[in-house]
Amino acid sequence: MVELPDKRTAFVDWYLAVVEEANLSDKRYGVKGMNVWTPYGFRARRNLDRILVREIEATGSEPVEFPTLIPATEFAKEKEHIQGFDAQVFWVTKGGLSELDVPLVLRPTSETAIYPVFALWVRSHRDLPLNVYQIVSTFRYETKTTRPFVRVREIHFFEEHTCQLDDDAATARVRSNLGAFRAIAGALGLPYLALRRPEWDKFAGAHYSIAFDAPVGGARTLQLGSVHHYRDNFAKPYGIVYEAPDGTQRHPHQTTFGLSERLLGAVVAVHGDAKGAVFPSSVAPYEVVIVPIPSPDEDGGTARLARTLAERLEHHGRRAFLDGGDERPGAKYYRWELRGVPLRLEVGRREAAAGAVTAVDRLGRKASLPIADLEDGVAARLADFDRALTERAGAAFRASFLPAATLAELAGSDQVRSLGWCGEEACGHAIEQAIDGALLGTPEDPVPWLPGSPPACIACGSTSPVRWAFAAQPM
RNA sequence: GGGACUGUGGGGUAGCUUGGUCCAUCCUUCGGGGUUCGGGACUCCGAGACGCCAGUUCAAAUCUGGCCAGUCCCA
Known part of the structure; x- marks a missing residue:
């Protein structure tokens, strides 16, 4: 809860x-x-x-x-x-x-x-x-x-x-x-x-x-x-x-x-998001969690199927975890979402009948994976998840910057600011004071979304060699 | 380095001002039973805490001092 x-x-x-x-x-x-x-x-x-x-x-x-x-x-x-x-x-x-x-x-x-x-x-x-x-x-x-x-x-x-x-x-x-x-x-x-x-x-x-x-x-x-x-x-x-x-x-x-x-x-x-951690598959403690959904009137077939699938994935080099606890499935979903597992496989009566498991990734995207070639299906879903996660992070990254033209704009800023800097230490400290943070430095390589060079130093107005720099509040 | 604040079961908390009604409240957690079972179930039984040491007092979670741990602010 x-x-x-x-x-x-x-x-x-x-x-x-x-x-x-x-x-x-x-x-x-x-x-x-x-x-x-x-x-x-x-x-x-x-x-x-x-x-x-x-x-x-x-x-x-x-x-x-x-x-x-x-x-x-x-x-x-x-x-x-x-x-x-x-x-x-x-x-x-x-x-x-x-x-x-x-x-x-x-x-x-x-x-x-x-x-x-x-x-x-x-x-x-x-x-x-x-x-x-x-x-x-x-x-x-x-x-x-x-x-x-x-x-x-x-x-x-x-x-x-x-x-x-x-x-x-x-x-x-x-x-x-x-x-x-x-x-x-x-x-x-x-x-x-x-x-x-x-x-x-x-x-x-x-x-x-x-x-x-x-x-x-x-x-x-x-x-x-x-x-x-x-x-x-x-x-x-x-x-x-x-x-x-x-x-x-x-x-x-x-x-x-x-x-x-x-x-x-x-x-x-x-x-991470409102539901908790989100791990890319590369570092995820478990890449896949398998949640069996037993029916009340069955003979344990669901549990056996889930175990078989977990073993197959592990033999294939996947970090898979079978959550066979006797909680309800919904409680397990919430927990593994909180813990950031990239992919969840749901295995129940419906899946057994269809010959395909339900796969839901940590971004909430659902798919049906044929059991016959589960290994390939899981690999594809994980790759797709990693791509989507990277894209989501990239979008947030691009939205987190804002150019600044005056020192006054820096006060109370709730974005990372790009700005012109002449390289003088005095100007650097003025920038740091204005944003109540740090002048992180100058890009080692050109930044795609910034024009060649900034118009002027944000602190002294100098237009002789001026470079882009970034100011922020380091954690 | 200077200052302020906080410390109650595994986690989060109530109680502290004005000492007694507290063998400490509620949520969560944990162990066991039953009914349940496709997105956080319900119910019954049980477990678990006043940071440490001294002091004041008939009586301390509550007041005082020291220590320990932690948090925040300023340089």
Whole structure:
């Protein structure tokens, strides 16, 4: 008997209710920002990880895993980096009963754990490029309000770290990462913008940062991940050096690519609706749920048929769940819609007689699938569902932007705003103050629905090199 | 870093101002029985809570202090 808050007018309440009612995460652990992965949520996470692994390995990256603890001495080597993270690291200062001589940092991200080892691994230009990734827990001492998947203190984190020959090669790796993310977001049906962050908002220690932002209603956006070009900012302090073909000793240029469980939060936030979560089939804990509808006077034939169908789908590699509980069918429909299952198969007396099951997808579209080739029918319905879901998200995406011509328009805006920006920091801060949010940055690639260049900087009116930029209220 | 607020079964709540009528209300949930069964069934029986520690008092969910946990606002 769940009544969800209204997504439009009470987004945060809606989001929290969906995460809880869909049973994706249990936040009652008792440590702020550290939540329990439930079986259902864990399945979604595992499916997401498979996509990340598939896409990053397709671009020539290899899996590694570095330790969780970082000596304070290593952590402090890159000056900007330590300053950027100082306020939000957990420290391990005791071993048993005694104080540690060198305190240990619980990694907030792994540059400082990995790069001392990169210094050992990289000797020659033949060792480059070095592309490795890991999926691990990272820890950040958030003092603000935490939210499941979106802002947590133990983060399920994907991070790629690379060493490249030079600036150009590193830029190429950044482009490769942008392509990998396009594939990942495509698998999730998530539209986004790739924006180069302004100087004051780049990753601590980076030469530049590109982040992926998705509108999630009103002027709110959610950062889905980021790619950073470090140049040799870390290679120098960590002593990563290779010998070039001409015999000179050089520092490689480095890049990183970071994603997290927040992608699951984005899936919930973007695709979810008044009935609850909606999962694209790629990450859905179950792609198909089968609901038997027994008749009072039968001999159990319906249950047997439903079981047979579930087994056939599973043997065919489908994540299928047979809901054989003795609730009424309607109660099951509501629950699995709340939990976001893409496709529901109804199996009863009518279906048995017709030789075809009733399939209803999470967008409410009904079809009849012949039992004889159920596997193909289900595959086709899922593909069609994913397409429709992506389209629905795309329409909402396009409707979430509005150009702004004056700072005054930004106040109280309930859309993400595109605007002209001259690139000056003072103008950037004026924009941020006006929208009470952030200047997300400038598009890395041309945005199809925006003309070549904006007329003037929204803050100072300058018409010399002006670029499109986006301003919003990040969650 | 500064300030405000909140804490009652698994979840959501009533009770708190003015201490006693509270072995704590209602909804949901959970276990069991019966009747049901193509979009959230009904009914009967049962289970389950005052964040922790001290104090005031004849008497504390209610008042006081400390702690813990959480939320919000400001820098």
